[in-house]
Amino acid sequence: MEFSSRDRQKHWRLAGDRREQYPHSLQFYLEPPTESISLVEFESLAVDRLKLLKVVENLGVSYVRGTDAYKSKLEGELRKLKFPYRALAEDDYEARRKDHISHFILRLAYCQSEELRRWFLQQEMDLFRYRFNELTGGLMQKFLEHVNLSFEAIDEDLKNELANELSVSTPGFNLSKVKEQMFYKVGLADAVDLFRARRVYIKDGFAYVPFKEIDVLVLNNYRTKLSKALALTARSLPSIQSDERLQPLLNHLSHSYVGPDYSIQKNTGKISLDQIDALSVKSFPICMRQLHRALRDNHHLRHGGRMQYGLFLKGIGLTLEQALEFWKKEFIRGKVDADKFDKGYAYSIRHSYGKEGRRTDYTPYCCMKIIMSNPPSQGDFHGCPFRHSDPELLKQKLQSYKISPSGITQILELVKGMHYQLACQKYFELTHDVDDIGFSLNHPNQYFTESQKLLSGGRELKKEFNNSGNFQQKNNSQESINSSSTPTSSNTKADTELEGLEAYFTED
């Protein structure tokens, strides 16, 4: 596939001989894309890949990789998001192009810190492993040739000659198994670990690796390449960061939540205030149940708690009037008098409903935001209990919620593995008495909606919320785009504004 002159190359692009550009459904992402692309597409491609990688992450924890359940779910997601899922699909160009471009965009977002790099690398590896193992033998061979991994399969004659040595050198391979399986001649550098441990036959500077172990080699190769590329990308980041259009997008991607943002309420007014106590036990995720309890007990919540819980309530359908009534009634029971409430707290509630100041409609926090930013300190009740509570205290809390001991153990295991959202999913399953939560939890309001759906037999609350998760909706003003879709950045700004108001009060 060689292009002898630049003219021909240009012609080839214009003519759309697109199959040549992506001859395989799989790639090592060695060459960055060179076309021009609109900001809209830039964003949507990246968001889709991020959704995919999050699914990969979740599936990796909920299922054993490589099992049928895992594979079918992953394939389903690939189809849904229009990524390449079948190696031989005819008109795969769009999917392959999307795969190519979205990978490189996410590199920009995820090269910036060790933690981000590690996460990105892990998910991309898992995705690659799945897609590589789905290739047939012939396609695999073609792919290896394409990426210049000189793993040549040895021919039958050579294999027969070496059969004894191969069976003696390769654990788990008796003579008959050697005869069945393909063996590959691989350079020592590509099979370092097998070489080091004497688990393969070594001759003349080559290792003779059975097919069974090939995917490990390919994966190691991929990991090395991607790891190096990420480090390199990080070094050239400053020039990208100076582009004002891209920087907010990239920032958002690495902290982002990509589901419904629960900002447009179709269900406002459907909840009455006297239902909240019951709802907090039945349908609130543990973080909001905790906040509600703290509010009832102390007749007060500090700023972080008011934001997290207040926006959540807005998301489940509380109107501004209801919210004002709700908070005032509770605060008055405490040390705040009506006047003080109206002058200070009421203002900030109206602010968060978009009726004051900048009049931006703030969005309820997603799990990622709650877990990663603004950790609670002494006297706070916000945050994610799975993330921010001491395991012993969490255990006690779960016991007080009447969760079974085995359930608690499972939850604590997940917490230990830092799978906070999965722990919450398990909490959902235990409190709703279902085996499989049926969705991937990313947002407290999602928890509420799904819970209500389950409890009312699916008839009531339909998912009427805006599903795009995209940033282009509403107004043209840069501000509202930022605020409706980047809870991270906008809420920080809002926080600082409200912080100023806090000084108005003598106590927090």
Add this chain to the structure above:
Amino acid sequence: MAPFDPAALPELLPVFYRRLFPHGPYGRWLTYGGVVKNYFQQREFSFTLRDDVYLRFQSFGSPQELERELQKINPYKIDIGAVYSHRVSPGRRDRGSAGVPGRAEPIPSLLQPNQHNTVHLGAFQPQEKELVFDIDMTDYDDVRMCCSSADICSKCWTLMTIAVRIIDRALVEDLGVRHRLWVYSGRRGVHCWVCDDAVRKWSPALRSAAVEYLSLVKGGADMVKKVTLSHPIHPFIRRSVDVVEKYFEEYALVGQDILGSPEKWDKVLALIPEDI
């Protein structure tokens, strides 16, 4: 032959470096045919002088320049280092080097000694190095009775022969190496310098993998049985055993007399698995 007397070295070394040291072949080897530009010039040498004075980051414009320096300073020991990305030369002491008196460890600096420019340390990198195996007689102290530590004799030198043959076979037949230089290290062992083009570029991971591939003995003074084999044994081990078998009877049974007394044969029995 008179026993070696270190005190005689200051007198003998100048003679050695003028009459005996193989400057010609040495220089030709390290130039590698001049195929890569500045390969010799960017090689680091270290010298140990009398009283343990240690000089690092020496480099030379030509083998002749090296020869002249050797004849001038008459080092007790020469270490060949890596080939770096730039020429090296010692910088001034006051530029933050480890200022231990008598141990001038200068930081690397760029090019001519009279420039004293320092290269940004990130850019200054070792690029290539031969893979060197160092076999030391003292590693065999638990299987030789005739000598210990720095002493060697014709009886235990057989061990060295066996080791050289095992490793050399593995290097050539298994690792596909062609260019090896085996040299007596000067005291109680041998060095093998693997000089193949590809091997000089091997990563640290690959080097350590090669060493592990060749290793069988694991454990120190607190392990009696340091080698554990399982069935089937890897061809590397089998072929190494074949080498050993040629020498075993003469070396162990006759020379070292390993079954000559109850204590000795108890030691042997401790190494054999129970079920035999």
